Amino acid sequence: MERLFRFTEHGTTPRREMVAGLTTFLTMAYIIVINPQIMAAAGLDAGAAFVATCLAAAIGCALMGLLANYPIALAPGMGLNAYFAFAVVGGMGVSWQVGLGAVFLSGVIFLLVSLAGFRQWLINGIPLSLKLGMAAGIGFFLGLIGLKNLGLVVAHPATYVAMGKISDTPVLLGCAGFVLIAGLGARRVPGGIVLGILLTALAGVPFGLTHFNGFISTPPSLAPTFLQMDLAGAISLGLAGIVFTFFMVDLLDNAGTLIATTHRAGLMRPDGSVPRLGRALMADSGGAMIGAILGTSNTVSYVESVAGIQAGGRTGLTSLTVGVLFLLALFLAPLAAAIPAFATAPALIYVACLMAHSLKALPWEDSTEYLPAILGAMAMPFTFSIATGIGLGFIAYVAIKTVAGRARDVHGAVWLLAALSAVKFSLD
Template sequence: MLEKLFKLSENGTNVRTEIIAGITTFLTMAYIIFVNPAMLADAGMDKGAVFVATCLAAAIGCFIMGFVANYPIALAPGMGLNAFFTYGVVLGMGHTWQVALGAVFVSGLIFMALSIFKVREWVINSIPMSLRTGISAGIGLFLAFIGLQNSGLVVDNPATLVGLGNITDLKPALAALGFFLTIGLVYRGVRGAVMIAILAITALGLLLGDVQWGGVMSVPPSIAPTFLEMNIADVFQVGMISVVFAFLFVDLFDTAGTLVGVASKAGFIKEDGKLPRLSKALLADSTATSVGAVLGTSSTTSFVESTAGVAAGGRTGLTAVVVGILFLLALFFSPLAGMIPAYATAGALFYVAILMMSGLVSVDWRDLTEAAPVVVTCLLMPLTYSIAEGIALGFISYAAIKLLSGRGREVSVSVWVLSAIFIIKYLIS
């Protein structure tokens, strides 16, 4: 049955290899079951319900990717998108988390339509690579800033707005130790390095009396507080346009980049440069995003950590299915997830930030018309505390700089249109 479903022999693999690959992928991305509930809880959502929604959305996404697209790519609520959800849309713009879930749901439907009608290549290719790089790097800076604040390493300062916290206090010190431990374990190639670092810092917090013991396993919490709680009606407001676009673009670019990266490592890309079953893979991602919103979590997306499973030999959707099963088993570890303090996840946020900022090396810094919009996008995301504002101002600056530099012809129609929409939004909001 497995051979027929996943074509194991055709892809040069077997059941044992796929299971090992699935376990490897899960260990590298399991930190999301701790980080996501903690982050969305700051938006006022029930932490236990978000934990269940995180595990279920990840499992459903993995199953669709595995059974329908037959790719060894795992999905879960994405880092950066969850930060934008909480600190940008809810705390920053003042919308309710129900409206934010509605925006995630609508963005998933749009993504699904782009996949079904096969216009996603036009959308992706029409956005300049420099802007895509700037968006990713900006989200990385945003995550790093959130990690610094949550851990107390950066605090409010009346004179300078922000300043260095007391790094000798317990929480900032443990946060810094968690970051150092994460990088050290990742560099040494330890499987599950991020999750190990989170659990180690939590254990230290427990020993030092800052964390209260809550147990390890129990029956999963109720998902009722977040299930079907999304507010779709209020999404169709002028002020929500940039929010929906932000959720859509980040998910779209993140998914496209992950698919290409993992497919290249696995040798799936054909000689003509095309990726087989691309529509099915994108459909799996967009469906998981909408389903996740229904359950009660931010956008679900493909995880670049899937490359760890590919490196371990994973070549088919069975790898993704194994990851999905492990996410379902993780449902019974809610007490452990509930004990994780914010400073224990700061190292993970910083590590993900490093990965997201690494793409800046590809920017042509000698061309100011390309480099300047990247810097605008990168800096304004953390400084405005909004991924949506960073994207909007990045598009506007790209179009304006190219036009005033006499290179307006290099700007695609989609960039002109989006820039105009963003300007209109600012004028009437």
């Protein structure tokens, strides 16, 4: 294990890595419940989608841990699953089988550009300022999800968002959970985030907010969705726009998450480049293809991995632990589903606060660098889309540099990504 994961080199231990894996799993376990519901809305069998979700996450995590040795977990992506179910299948009238075929094709394109080294050129060409903005923006996005799951932020027809009812018991318990996690973090208590999540969940039992409806169940059959993708249909219908959208969102989401997590873990090089990037990208692209084969939308890197990184995760054993826990979740679905949103939301908010620290390193003396980074960071939570925020950041970077007479400072990769982002926005 030492030769494979290099614990000593990364200043960690197997125990710390496994605790970090448990932390990451608990913060992203909601996907086990939410993704099958979204897939069912597209017509897929909910039981099969549950199994596909767990297996796709387990295989994706194993690929990331063993190929790239990164503490980054993968699972079917939020946002991409909604686009699949409500825009492609529901809005365009495409069958879910053809939709899965489009997902698979986008994964193939993803893999090809990764093997060619093209995607490494793209990501390494992104300036450090935009990478720092991505890290903070993803933190803000994560914070909004946490506040929404907690009930502290709610929808409002006039102001779009408003404050929820803070006197509600789940909100109070979640706020107490955040204070507990923050206090344990300040004391540097190992596994403080996991402990905070579990104690917050247990606190909901007397109020009837946390329910344990058994512990073990037999996994449903995967047959209704396994290998049901329709590649011929996806090609014959000419779904180039759909495949391109899946590819672009997958590219930008994965790039942003990879940058944010490696920066938080201290694994990013001083020049902003990411070591072992090619292997990490192969794991990401492989995850998208595997998800389609099993019967779910794109499998992507999860920003919730930062929770495990904050708990001390630095190697692939963290992601491998998450993968094993997803396999166990096949049989322990009632237990995994018993952790309520108000118990995991404080961890998301806490991690979001930590990720804002990356803004400190922005070159504040150069407005052509920090303005696009801040704009992209702000856009992520306000548009509720990581990909949109990143795309707007690219476009703003090119535009501001050009108007300032510094177009030559812009890397070719940024020009390309800005152009692709503009094309994507025009197709939306």
